Amino acid sequence: MTLNTLTCHDLQELLKAKKITSEDVLKDVLAAIESCDGKVKAYVCVNPLVTLPSQSSAISGIPIAIKDNICVKGLKSTCGSKILEGFSPAYDATVVEKLKAQGVLIVGITNMDEFAFGSSTETSAYGVTRNPWDLARVPGGSSGGSAAAVASDEIIFALGTDTGGSIRQPASFCGVVGMKPTYGRVSRYGLIAFASSLDQIGPITKDITDCAILLNAIAGYDSRDSTCVDMPKPDYCQALINDVKGLKIAIPKEYFVAGIDKEVKSAVDEAIGLLKNLGAQFKEVSLPHTQYAVATYYIVATAEASSNLARFDGVQYGLRCQPKTMRRTPLIDMYEETRGQGFGPEAKRRLILGTYVLSAGYYDAYYLRAQKVRTLIRKDFEEVFKEFDCILTPTSPTAAFKLGEKTDDPLSMYLSDICTISANLAGVPAISLPCGFTKNNLPIGLQILAKPFAEETILRAAFTYEQNTPWHKQKPRL
Amino acid sequence: MLDIKYVAHLARLHLSEKDIGRFSGQLEEILKYINQLSEVDVTGIEPTCHVFAQKNIVREDGLKPSLPVSEVLQNAPAKEREFFKVPKIIE
Numbered sequence: 001m002t003l004n005t006l007t008c009h010d011l012q013e014l015l016k017a018k019k020i021t022s023e024d025v026l027k028d029v030l031a032a033i034e035s036c037d038g039k040v041k042a043y044v045c046v047n048p049l050v051t052l053p054s055q056s057s058a059i060s061g062i063p064i065a066i067k068d069n070i071c072v073k074g075l076k077s078t079c080g081s082k083i084l085e086g087f088s089p090a091y092d093a094t095v096v097e098k099l100k101a102q103g104v105l106i107v108g109i110t111n112m113d114e115f116a117f118g119s120s121t122e123t124s125a126y127g128v129t130r131n132p133w134d135l136a137r138v139p140g141g142s143s144g145g146s147a148a149a150v151a152s153d154e155i156i157f158a159l160g161t162d163t164g165g166s167i168r169q170p171a172s173f174c175g176v177v178g179m180k181p182t183y184g185r186v187s188r189y190g191l192i193a194f195a196s197s198l199d200q201i202g203p204i205t206k207d208i209t210d211c212a213i214l215l216n217a218i219a220g221y222d223s224r225d226s227t228c229v230d231m232p233k234p235d236y237c238q239a240l241i242n243d244v245k246g247l248k249i250a251i252p253k254e255y256f257v258a259g260i261d262k263e264v265k266s267a268v269d270e271a272i273g274l275l276k277n278l279g280a281q282f283k284e285v286s287l288p289h290t291q292y293a294v295a296t297y298y299i300v301a302t303a304e305a306s307s308n309l310a311r312f313d314g315v316q317y318g319l320r321c322q323p324k325t326m327r328r329t330p331l332i333d334m335y336e337e338t339r340g341q342g343f344g345p346e347a348k349r350r351l352i353l354g355t356y357v358l359s360a361g362y363y364d365a366y367y368l369r370a371q372k373v374r375t376l377i378r379k380d381f382e383e384v385f386k387e388f389d390c391i392l393t394p395t396s397p398t399a400a401f402k403l404g405e406k407t408d409d410p411l412s413m414y415l416s417d418i419c420t421i422s423a424n425l426a427g428v429p430a431i432s433l434p435c436g437f438t439k440n441n442l443p444i445g446l447q448i449l450a451k452p453f454a455e456e457t458i459l460r461a462a463f464t465y466e467q468n469t470p471w472h473k474q475k476p477r478l
Numbered sequence: 479m480l481d482i483k484y485v486a487h488l489a490r491l492h493l494s495e496k497d498i499g500r501f502s503g504q505l506e507e508i509l510k511y512i513n514q515l516s517e518v519d520v521t522g523i524e525p526t527c528h529v530f531a532q533k534n535i536v537r538e539d540g541l542k543p544s545l546p547v548s549e550v551l552q553n554a555p556a557k558e559r560e561f562f563k564v565p566k567i568i569e
Contacts (some may be wrong), residue, residue: 052544092548183529197528226535227528295512306489313490315564320555330565334492340492348491349501353508355489356480371525373518378526410504411511
């Protein structure tokens with residue numbers, strides 16, 4: 001039986017018709033993890049206590065994997081860091097509560113770049129995750145574990161988080177669907193924060209239908225997250241319409257400049273051609289502040305991270321260290337040694353950068369200025385969405401790069417987020433879905449963005465494209 | 479010019495000499511890149527703290543269920559009775 005290779009909606013039909021049981025599904029998923037994960041290393045732990053659902057809902061009995069920065073009570077949340085080694089959350093994140101209430105089975109916790117700082121899942125303290133399409137390549141990051149697990153059928157669907165592209169870029173590299181909802185659409189309560197004004201939890205799935213199903217399951221207002229927006233939640237499955245006639249799609253010219261891989265450009269151009277034939281209307285536009293997005297992000301996000309990671313100090317949880325000989329005072333030494341031992345190099349780089357741009361004498365020149373450029377980036381999108389329903393771009397300028405290729409060049413790693421980062425700065429929803437393969441059989445991702453709270457428009461455009469192409473049916477050979 | 483030792487102390491982060499050597503060059507390169515923001519005209523532009531207008535969320539100051547102390551302390555590196563134990567703060 002290979003029930004692990006099916007989608008949630010396939011399984012729902014079979015379960016409803018009583019052709020299979022939840023036990024059968026779980027068995028196949030656990031067997032897949034057993035046979036694949038030695039090679040892929042998508043998981044940091046498999047839930048020893050996963051039991052069959054007591055709740056009954058449309059998605060009960062469906063196995064899910066959760067990224068290592070989302071709290072699941074009684075399991076482990078380490079954020080891929082040594083500083084949280086052994087940490088066991090005392091409560092469930094809101095999204096986890098919702099999933100449990102609907103009988104979804106939490107099968108395991110997936111690997112990630114340490115504290116979500118990364119685009120390759122190479123910085124986890126618990127090992128490197130590999131791309132199921134080519135084990136010598138990265139799965140993308142920081143939600144590389146979740147994306148790889150979905151791509152290799154080691155899980156039915158997964159949750160990831162996206163601060164600068166960390167759902168969309170790994171989805172693109174792994175040939176699966178990944179969506180970052182509008183900021184405030186999904187509660188961040190129980191998500192270990194990286195950048196509070198940018199972070200969002202979102203679905204990583206095998207197809208667009210499953211994306212709508214999982215978004216339904218997790219979206220919605222939560223009074224425990226004061227940045228969660230109290231807006232009515234539609235049934236996202238109603239948006240799965242195979243029709244884009246009259247849809248106005250903007251192509252921002254700044255996303256198609258030098259640096260984009262020829263094969264990526266060609267695949268995206270073909271996708272545009274297909275959607276045009278299906279009745280969508282395209283026009284080239286400008287998002288003039290695009291070139292400043294990465295710089296803006298690496299000021300704003302690192303500043304927020306430096307504040308959010310101040311809590312990892314050896315006092316209440318995680319690692320605690322003292323140096324062998326006293327340097328300053330026992331207390332300061334505890335802070336400095338704990339954080340010095342517990343954080344990896346990328347985390348340290350970002351903490352230094354973030355602290356610097358907020359420090360006295362530099363705050364105005366860096367952080368305040370970056371917040372103003374962020375306003376300009378946001379206004380660029382507002383302007384385009386006055387006339388257009390969607391924006392279409394590649395998800396990433398390249399397909400998956402090789403393991404180790406960018407680890408010594410942080411700036412080059414940062415620039416791989418160039419197509420995804422603006423959506424977080426502007427707060428707009430965005431999806432990545434497969435749109436082809438390179439000649440090396442590496443997946444290429446297409447990105448569709450819409451204005452705030454217009455996830456339905458994205459789902460409609462993405463569903464139409466998917467239903468008219470074969471990409472989502474292709475699987476890696478492991 | 480980023481004084482890495484000074485900023486590391488602000489961040490309560492101990493860096494080895496090796497870290498300092500490795501990071502100095504990398505951070506200078508990153509700062510050079512982010513300095514391009516100085517060429518943007520931001521006259522009259524309001525800073526964005528949050529993408530959507532946020533109002534302060536308040537609630538009634540009433541007692542609600544909370545975590546039991548044992549669960550709060552379950553991950554503590556050092557504890558005693560219902561307290562987190564830490565090095566002496568005041569000499």
